[in-house]
Amino acid sequence: MEKALTIAMSESDRTQKIMSGQEKLPSFKLEPQQATVEEIFVKQISEAAYDVAELSLSSYLIALGRGERRLTAIPVFLSRSFRHNAIYVRADSPWTHPSELKGRRFGFPEYQMTAAVWVRGFFRHEWGVAGEDMTWFTYRDERVPIPTPAHRGSGDDIFEALLQGEVDAIMTARRPPSAYFPASGEGGRIRRLIPDVWGAEREYYRRTGIFPIMHLVSLKEETVQEHPKLPLQLYKQMLQRKDEGIAQLLETIKNQTSAPWVWESAEQSAKLMNGDMWPYGMKANWSQIELFMSYLQEDGLLDRGLTPEQIFHPSVLHT
Numbered sequence: 217m218e219k220a221l222t223i224a225m226s227e228s229d230r231t232q233k234i235m236s237g238q239e240k241l242p243s244f245k246l247e248p249q250q251a252t253v254e255e256i257f258v259k260q261i262s263e264a265a266y267d268v269a270e271l272s273l274s275s276y277l278i279a280l281g282r283g284e285r286r287l288t289a290i291p292v293f294l295s296r297s298f299r300h301n302a303i304y305v306r307a308d309s310p311w312t313h314p315s316e317l318k319g320r321r322f323g324f325p326e327y328q329m330t331a332a333v334w335v336r337g338f339f340r341h342e343w344g345v346a347g348e349d350m351t352w353f354t355y356r357d358e359r360v361p362i363p364t365p366a367h368r369g370s371g372d373d374i375f376e377a378l379l380q381g382e383v384d385a386i387m388t389a390r391r392p393p394s395a396y397f398p399a400s401g402e403g404g405r406i407r408r409l410i411p412d413v414w415g416a417e418r419e420y421y422r423r424t425g426i427f428p429i430m431h432l433v434s435l436k437e438e439t440v441q442e443h444p445k446l447p448l449q450l451y452k453q454m455l456q457r458k459d460e461g462i463a464q465l466l467e468t469i470k471n472q473t474s475a476p477w478v479w480e481s482a483e484q485s486a487k488l489m490n491g492d493m494w495p496y497g498m499k500a501n502w503s504q505i506e507l508f509m510s511y512l513q514e515d516g517l518l519d520r521g522l523t524p525e526q527i528f529h530p531s532v533l534h535t
Contacts, residue, residue, distance in 0.1 A: 229461030337511035
């Protein structure tokens with residue numbers, strides 16, 4: 217008899233077959249749950265609500281450090297992003313480099329969100345701006361209740377906070393509304409801080425080899441105890457789907473997206489990243505996770521580094 221598994225993830229070429237119901241996992245009946253990624257994170261980290269769920273890397277690690285034992289994970293990284301492009305200022309701002317923001321007011325949706333941890337790490341180690349050199353603001357509640365040095369913004373609209381002058385710059389994973397920031401990225405009331413941001417991101421990758429991890433795949437420990445082969449089985453299947461998604465992205469008989477030059481971008485990415493533009497597994501990613509944990513410790517969000525055995529299920533440690 218098949219075991220029913222609730223599964224909650226954002227849709228992408230890495231998850232679409234699972235979330236649409238096309239994907240079958242032998243011995244299990246997958247039951248996709250529809251929710252925004254923010255809703256998934258809150259429910260999984262607070263309730264362990266799903267058998268399998270996409271989860272914020274930072275919130276997962278913070279929760280583990282605070283004694284969370286209801287979840288485990290596999291090294292399937294459903295979201296990765298360079299967040300240089302996610303830093304915005306008003307269009308009339310004089311600043312064009314993060315180092316110029318020293319002493320300014322900076323807004324995040326949430327202090328603990330993975331993208332915010334990466335950006336604060338960039339400020340310290342890439343741009344020479346210490347945490348105490350900035351005044352931080354946030355615009356939603358922390359999903360793992362933690363003390364932070366951030367001030368709570370006057371509302372919950374981070375874009376209006378920027379436009380009204382409550383903060384001088386913001387980082388937001390979600391693109392600003394088109395009324396403020398047109399599709400071309402030019403001519404709006406908000407602009408990206410760094411003028412050649414795509415070049416800056418490529419330079420960062422060339423120098424560091426880091427394509428920042430944002431989200432991983434968590435599993436309910438209770439479910440895994442009942443089905444110990446599930447984590448590795450799921451890892452292998454999701455790795456295969458990811459590789460298929462990249463192959464389809466490169467296939468020129470039809471464009472998988474609505475971006476006209478997606479093949480050029482994909483080929484450039486494959487060249488720069490030595491063919492593996494979206495790595496899963498422990499071996500390719502552990503050094504980056506260690507670096508990220510050091511950023512969490514610098515932020516005061518994690519007391520000490522965690523071991524692979526504490527973070528991931530034993531069956532996937534060899535990947």
